[in-house]
Amino acid sequence: MPNVSRKKQKERKDQKGKPPSRMIDERIKELGDWRGKTLSQLRTLIKQADPEVVEEWKWRGVPVWSHDGLICTGETYRNVVKMTFSKGAAIEDPSGLFTSSLDGNTRRAIDFHEGEKIDAEALKALIRAAVTLNASRAH
Numbered sequence: 001m002p003n004v005s006r007k008k009q010k011e012r013k014d015q016k017g018k019p020p021s022r023m024i025d026e027r028i029k030e031l032g033d034w035r036g037k038t039l040s041q042l043r044t045l046i047k048q049a050d051p052e053v054v055e056e057w058k059w060r061g062v063p064v065w066s067h068d069g070l071i072c073t074g075e076t077y078r079n080v081v082k083m084t085f086s087k088g089a090a091i092e093d094p095s096g097l098f099t100s101s102l103d104g105n106t107r108r109a110i111d112f113h114e115g116e117k118i119d120a121e122a123l124k125a126l127i128r129a130a131v132t133l134n135a136s137r138a139h
Contacts, residue, residue: 020057020064024074027063031076034114038081039063039074042112045120046072049127068134071127084109091129095122 018026024043028036046053046065053071056064063074070086085091088098088108097119100109112118 020055023057023061024055024063027061027076035076035081038112038118039076041118042074042081042083042123045118045123046127049124050131053131067131068138071130071134079113081112082109083112085126085130087130087133090133091126093126095119095125097122097126 024039028040028043030036031039043055043063043065050065050067050071052067054066056066058064058073065071065074072086073082073084075082075084082100084101085098085108087106088101089104089106091108093108097110098108100111101107110123
């Protein structure tokens with residue numbers, strides 16, 4: 001595809017013919033409860049931390065954010081919104097945000113429960129660290 005940005009290429013690859021950003025919008029609306037609000041907040045923080053982030057829709061309905069490789073996913077379950085960092089084990093977490101998948105050698109996750117406050121600055125620092133890690137491995 002000549003003269004088409006990487007972001008546009010990713011948006012065109014959705015199976016249902018909708019851009020991933022719209023699929024994520026629909027998921028947030030469909031949830032209609034604290035999980036949708038939390039996922040929306042996380043998405044906003046991801047975009048603030050990395051304005052060049054690429055939104056994707058993978059694995060039959062999981063929002064994914066990438067920049068020079070996968071940064072994180074935003075999975076929703078009945079009692080938790082889980083933000084999984086694909087290379088989280090290689091990222092410093094001075095604020096102790098990672099709460100799940102702590103035993104693995106690669107991933108780390110943060111479980112958000114109803115009513116919990118998100119530490120926006122610490123989360124944006126983690127996102128920026130993941131982007132930096134991806135960029136260092138991409139070149």
